[in-house]
Structure formats: structure tokens, C-alpha cells
Amino acid sequence: MALRAHERGGPEQLVYEEAPRPVPGRGEVSVAVTAAAITFAELTWPETWEAGGVDRRPVIPSHEFAGTVSEVGPGVTDLAVGDSVFGLVPFDRDGAAAEYVVVPAECVSRKGPLISDVAAAAAVLPALTAWEALNDQMNLAAGQRILIRGGTGAVGAFLTQFAHTLGADVTVTVTSPSAEPRARSLGADHVIVTRPDSGERDQQAFDAAIDAVGADVPEWMYSSVRPGGRLVLLQEPPNEVLADKYGVNANFFVVHTRRDRLEELAALIAAGQVEVAIAQTFPLSEGRAAYERGAAPKPRPGKTVLLVQ
The missing domain is CATH 3.90.180.10 (Medium-chain alcohol dehydrogenases, catalytic domain)
Structure with a gap:
């Protein structure tokens, strides 16, 4: 069937x-x-x-x-x-x-026997996407400031956890005050509760930013990144006009599956180091x-x- x-x-x-x-x-x-x-x-x-x-x-x-x-x-x-x-x-x-x-x-x-099939299936795509975005696309380093739009969603939750583990200063956006406790439990240092259409952000304050919400990436995502910083998009290619306007290195990617990454993910889940x-x-x-x-x-x-x- x-x-x-x-x-x-x-x-x-x-x-x-x-x-x-x-x-x-x-x-x-x-x-x-x-x-x-x-x-x-x-x-x-x-x-x-x-x-x-x-x-x-x-x-x-x-x-x-x-x-x-x-x-x-x-x-x-x-x-x-x-x-x-x-x-x-x-x-x-x-x-x-x-x-x-x-x-x-x-x-x-x-x-491995310590991971349920449901948890393993649920983690694969969002976790691999988050890991590749932070490590391969951004080269995120300890001490850097990162903005994650949608930091408690399917991909955003892994982005928040992994960025925290890498030692970054993590700011996430959520659309409801009720989501703030979970964002902080995932490792967010700062939480912005905002409307989806809000444009009020610290201008060019972040070394890197990633949109984990979807299409129609707002202009403030571009303006929030310092000149020469990185913006990663997960649903659509970047707006080159806005990227040039703010001097941002913006890119879009599709995740690649690698067994070594899957093995690393399995070890993290089994050790209780990541929430699924x-x-x-x-x-x-x-x-x-x-x-x-x-x-x-x-x-x-x-x-x-x-x-x-």
C-alpha cells in the first residue's frame, strides 16, 4: 500500500x-x-x-x-x-x-535502538538542513551573532539548537509571546516577538541570518546583516537587488544527504543532545x-x- x-x-x-x-x-x-x-x-x-x-x-x-x-x-x-x-x-x-x-x-x-522511528524520521530533513546551513553555507563560528527568523519551527528549532552548540550569540524571531519560553529552552539568547510583517530590526547588527519561515523573505532580513555578512534562504533564491543594496552575501541551497551527517545526527539524538x-x-x-x-x-x-x- x-x-x-x-x-x-x-x-x-x-x-x-x-x-x-x-x-x-x-x-x-x-x-x-x-x-x-x-x-x-x-x-x-x-x-x-x-x-x-x-x-x-x-x-x-x-x-x-x-x-x-x-x-x-x-x-x-x-x-x-x-x-x-x-x-x-x-x-x-x-x-x-x-x-x-x-x-x-x-x-x-x-x-540505533535508543532512537524511535518517529523521532528519526522527523529529524532527518530539518536537522540536515540546519546543519548544512550553519556549517557549510555560513561557516558560523563561536561568538558570531546570528538572526534566525522562525526559530521554533521544524527547521528553526534545529537551527537554534545547533547555533547555540556552536557558541554563537543567537537571536530568534517568533510570532507569539507564548513561543518565547520554548525558543529560550532551545538555546536562544535573545527572542524578538514580532508580527510577520514587522520591519523593526537592529540594522546591520548580525554576522549572519537565516530565514526558516518560507517564501517572501522580507527586506529587513537583508538589512539586519552587516555588510559582507551572510544571509541563507531555504525556500527561494535571494533577491539580488536587496543583497547588493545592503552588501550581503545571500544564497539559497538544497540539502545534500551524506551518511556521515546522518551518523552524527543519530549520535546526537541518542545522547539526548538535541530535541526532536x-x-x-x-x-x-x-x-x-x-x-x-x-x-x-x-x-x-x-x-x-x-x-x-
Whole structure:
């Protein structure tokens, strides 16, 4: 069984139905999925619907998963049937909202018994995104000042925790006073409670900034960074006019899955050094309803996860 879309669109296109069991090729493994986390925006991504200009329909969403290796393809020697694993499916392939998913072996890591499948699936994409943003895109160093817009969201929570661990001076924005205690518990040194359309910020006060909210990045994100500082965007390419206006090095990136990063993440979670927030869970059979909840406020911070087996 799988959650599939035969036509382009939103959650209304998703159906729970029988689907062929995928077979791993060279360098791939098949995983019996137990948990698959949702990124609500993925139904709007071009990669979801086509690969190399070829239409991929019907498609299976949800690329963050945990489960058990059920079959290994030729050339795979470092994973075995029965291994408890988690990972991230490349975005131009069928995802893990299914009983089985096939994924390149380098996109998978052993999970360890101390981490639940739900937590592992929920952490993969936001944590890897946050880690790559701070280390590879920003080269964030101890003592630097960083501004995180949306510091308690799915990605923002990991950004706040990792930036704190790196020794940065962390300022986050939240849209409700009720979110301030959680932001501080994640490691924020300073919390700005603000309306989404507010433009009042310390001008050019930060060495780096990152937008963890989404599209339509406001101008104050650019003006908040000192000349020569870095601004990282997660949903859209930067506005080059604004970047030039404020002398900011702005860039957009798509996360790359690496096994060594997955192994580091597994160790952090197992050691209790990072919080993984779960907003809600749904059985796979109610996957359409889970995606429809993306337009409604979540009952608590964190990821939405499908329970598969």
C-alpha cells in the first residue's frame, strides 16, 4: 500500500491504494518503512512531479523515513537485511509514504535502538538542513551573532539548537509571546516577538541570518546583516537587488544527504543532545488528511509523521 498522486495538485490528489513493491538496483537498498515524515510544501516542488524532464506520475510523497532494511541491491556491502535505519530519499524519486521505499545506500544510516522511528524520521530533513546551513553555507563560528527568523519551527528549532552548540550569540524571531519560553529552552539568547510583517530590526547588527519561515523573505532580513555578512534562504533564491543594496552575501541551497551527517545526527539524538519535536501522527491510510492539515495550525511544534507499519 502507498499514498500516491496521479495528477498534479495538492492533498486532494492523494489516494491510499495498492502500489507495486519497488526493487533495489545497484547501490540501492529497499526499506520496510515504519515512519515517514511530511514536508507540506513538497507537493509544490517541481522535483516531486518530474525528473530530468520526464513526468514521474503517479508519485509517492514524503522523503524522510525510518524503517528496516528489507533487501539490498548489488554492490551494497555496508548495510544488511534487518538493519534499523533512517534517511532521506532524493527529492526526484518516489518517497516513503508507502510500505516499502528504495533509496541509494549512501542516503541511509543505521539508527540505533535508543532512537524511535518517529523521532528519526522527523529529524532527518530539518536537522540536515540546519546543519548544512550553519556549517557549510555560513561557516558560523563561536561568538558570531546570528538572526534566525522562525526559530521554533521544524527547521528553526534545529537551527537554534545547533547555533547555540556552536557558541554563537543567537537571536530568534517568533510570532507569539507564548513561543518565547520554548525558543529560550532551545538555546536562544535573545527572542524578538514580532508580527510577520514587522520591519523593526537592529540594522546591520548580525554576522549572519537565516530565514526558516518560507517564501517572501522580507527586506529587513537583508538589512539586519552587516555588510559582507551572510544571509541563507531555504525556500527561494535571494533577491539580488536587496543583497547588493545592503552588501550581503545571500544564497539559497538544497540539502545534500551524506551518511556521515546522518551518523552524527543519530549520535546526537541518542545522547539526548538535541530535541526532536513531533506535532502529530497519522496512520498511512489517513495520509491525505495529514497533508490537508498543513493549511491548519498544528497542535504543537514539530513535524507531522505518518505511521506506516
